[in-house]
Structures are given as structure tokens and as C-alpha cells.
Amino acid sequence: MLTLSLNGVQTDVALESGTIADLVSMLGLVGKRIAIERNGEIVPRSRYATTPVERGDRLEIVGAVGGG
Amino acid sequence: MLPMNAPATPSTLVDPLVIAGTSYRSRLLVGTGKYRDFNETRDAIVASGAEIVTVAIRRTNIGQNANEPSLLDALPPSEFTYLPNSAGCYTADEAVRTLRLGRELLDGHKLCKLEVLGDSTSLFPNVRETLIAAEKLVADGFDVMVYTSDDPIAARELEQIGCVAIMPLASLIGSGMGILNPWNLRLILEQAKLPVLVDAGVGTASDASIAMELGCAGVLMNTAIAKAREPIRMARAMRLAVEAGREAFLAGRMPRKHYEASPSSPTSGLIGS
Numbered sequence: 001m002l003t004l005s006l007n008g009v010q011t012d013v014a015l016e017s018g019t020i021a022d023l024v025s026m027l028g029l030v031g032k033r034i035a036i037e038r039n040g041e042i043v044p045r046s047r048y049a050t051t052p053v054e055r056g057d058r059l060e061i062v063g064a065v066g067g068g
Numbered sequence: 069m070l071p072m073n074a075p076a077t078p079s080t081l082v083d084p085l086v087i088a089g090t091s092y093r094s095r096l097l098v099g100t101g102k103y104r105d106f107n108e109t110r111d112a113i114v115a116s117g118a119e120i121v122t123v124a125i126r127r128t129n130i131g132q133n134a135n136e137p138s139l140l141d142a143l144p145p146s147e148f149t150y151l152p153n154s155a156g157c158y159t160a161d162e163a164v165r166t167l168r169l170g171r172e173l174l175d176g177h178k179l180c181k182l183e184v185l186g187d188s189t190s191l192f193p194n195v196r197e198t199l200i201a202a203e204k205l206v207a208d209g210f211d212v213m214v215y216t217s218d219d220p221i222a223a224r225e226l227e228q229i230g231c232v233a234i235m236p237l238a239s240l241i242g243s244g245m246g247i248l249n250p251w252n253l254r255l256i257l258e259q260a261k262l263p264v265l266v267d268a269g270v271g272t273a274s275d276a277s278i279a280m281e282l283g284c285a286g287v288l289m290n291t292a293i294a295k296a297r298e299p300i301r302m303a304r305a306m307r308l309a310v311e312a313g314r315e316a317f318l319a320g321r322m323p324r325k326h327y328e329a330s331p332s333s334p335t336s337g338l339i340g341s
Contacts, residue, residue: 007127027130033140034128035173037165042172060127062169066109066139067124067155068099068241068290 005058013053021048027061034063083318085286087120087263088179088211088232090149094119095280096310097151097265099290103299106142112293113143116303122151122181122288125170150174151213153181158194160184160201167205180205181235181267181288183215191241195222199229206230215267218252220259227262234260235267235288238279242291244271247278257283273302273309280313281321 037060084091098118103109152170154163167180186194213233239245263285270289296302
């Protein structure tokens with residue numbers, strides 16, 4: 001298990017090690033229009049597969065919603 | 069992923085709204101919040117004729133309803149130009165982070181609406197933080213349409229920073245109070261070389277017409293449509309009001325003649341004369 005801050009919530013995820021792509025898959029977000037920030041830095045979609053997820057990472061996963 | 073909306077061909081448009089080199093047919097920009105559901109959102113936006121639609125960037129609901137419908141299904145980015153906003157941000161840093169996430173979300177789309185609030189009750193903009201964020205975003209390659217107060221000095225500084233449109237409030241966000249200070253809007257319009265759009269405060273169609281008659285390049289609204297009794301009908305009213313106001317501005321109104329009437333019918337040839 002890895003403990004991450006996921007959208008501001010301390011979350012245990014069932015990954016020993018892995019990448020952003022693994023996390024996105026585990027969360028059921030593959031193919032969804034999302035954007036991810038890891039420790040304050042944008043992770044481009046093209047780098048999901050090569051960006052590691054590590055213990056204590058602060059991840060923000062966002063989408064577009066109605067707004068003015 | 070579909071590409072973002074392709075720009076319209078300028079040569080085919082009469083009197084287009086030009087923002088950051090892209091021409092738009094409609095001078096009405098609309099928000100996508102506060103509707104009952106995505107069907108109503110879509111129907112209202114289609115009725116409004118708007119091409120540019122604002123969206124908010126928010127945390128996804130992790131682990132919930134992976135198959136729930138999304139705004140992007142209702143309003144495909146291939147059909148509309150998305151304008152991601154930083155609504156709800158209270159610092160320049162939060163706003164910049166949010167808009168960078170929006171750009172990534174929309175495949176590098178540079179157009180954004182910067183909004184940095186200063187007060188959670190009035191939702192009045194924090195102009196100092198707005199200026200700081202605008203500098204960072206422009207340096208980072210964004211095309212920044214900026215929500216601000218109706219202060220002509222702030223508007224001038226935002227223009228000098230390199231924003232692509234200045235969007236002063238007409239009255240408080242979501243208030244529907246209309247154009248409260250046309251004089252300040254005129255001061256901003258007279259000095260600006262950029263498109264100036266009224267953003268926030270429009271309540272009904274005549275407010276949108278007044279903004280356009282003042283010379284605004286466009287109007288951005290959300291609540292006035294979404295919270296009308298019949299949003300789709302109001303969306304149509306707003307489309308017509310923006311068009312009417314623009315036409316009246318271009319036509320040039322007659323001078324106001326205080327205390328001086330002028331008959332429209334001939335003064336001669338009356339029977340019995």
C-alpha cells in the first residue's frame with residue numbers, strides 16, 4: 001500500500017510501486033478528460049506512463065465542470 | 069481526444085468578435101453552471117448562439133460514478149471553444165495552478181478566463197492578485213481574458229501586461245443587478261485597444277443591450293440565463309439583445325435632445341389648415 005494525498009485526502013492505494021498511468025487505471029479514469037498535478041507540477045498526459053507515484057505524493061486530479 | 073474547436077474563417081464573418089487573433093460570430097459568451105442538468109445546459113447554450121463557453125476546473129470525484137455523464141459529453145469541445153476559468157480562486161498562485169491544469173485538460177488550449185476573488189460575500193475581484201496572476205499567465209503563453217473590477221486604471225495595467233480581453237464587472241457576480249456604472253465602463257472602453265466584455269451582473273436582455281450600446285465587444289453571462297424561469301427562452305432573448313445592442317452601437321444613436329421635441333410627421337398638409 002502507498003499512502004498519498006489524493007485531492008486533499010490522505011488515501012491508501014493498492015499499489016506497491018507504479019506510475020501515474022497505473023493509478024489512473026486503478027481509479028477507473030482511463031480515457032476520461034482529466035488533468036493531474038503531482039507535488040505542484042503538471043504531469044502531461046504523455047508522461048503518465050513514465051512518471052512514478054511515490055509514498056507521500058500530493059496529487060490533484062481535476063476535470064471540467066459547469067461554471068461561469 | 070478531439071481537437072479543440074477550430075477557429076471560424078474570418079473572411080466569412082461580418083463584424084466578428086476577434087479575440088487573440090481568432091474570429092467569432094457570436095458576441096455572447098456563456099457560462100455552463102447552475103443549470104438543472106446537462107440537457108438544459110446544452111439546449112440553452114445552443115439557443116444562445118454562443119461559441120465560447122466557460123467551464124470551471126474542479127477535483128474529480130475519486131471512486132464515484134465512473135460512468136456518470138460529463139459536461140464534455142453535453143458540450144463537445146469540437147463544437148465549442150472552451151474557456152476554462154479560475155473561478156473561486158483567492159490567490160494568484162491558486163489561479164495560475166488551476167488554469168495550467170485547465171490548459172493540460174484541454175490539450176494545450178491557451179485561452180483562459182482569469183478570475184481572482186477578494187471577498188467571499190461580494191465575490192469582488194482582488195485586483196492586486198489578478199495583476200500578479202495575469203503577468204505569470206501571459207509569460208507562460210496563455211491568452212488571458214481577465215475578469216476585473218470596473219476600474220479604468222486596473223484595466224489599463226491588465227492591457228499593458230498583455231491580456232487579450234478586459235472583462236469588467238457590470239455588477240456583482242450572479243446578482244442580476246445590471247449595468248450599475250456605465251460611466252466607468254465608458255472610461256475603460258475609451259482607452260482600451262483590446263476587446264472589452266462585460267462579465268458578471270447582467271440580469272435581463274436590456275442589460276446586455278446596454279452593455280453593447282456602450283461599445284462593449286461582447287457580454288459574458290451565466291446566471292441570467294440559467295436562473296431565468298425559462299432558461300432556453302432567456303438564452304434566445306440574450307442572443308437577440310446582444311445582436312440588437314451591437315447593431316445599435318454600430319448604427320449610432322440619435323443625439324439626445326433635452327426639452328426639444330421634433331415631430332416625425334409632416335407639419336404641413338393637415339386637414340382644416
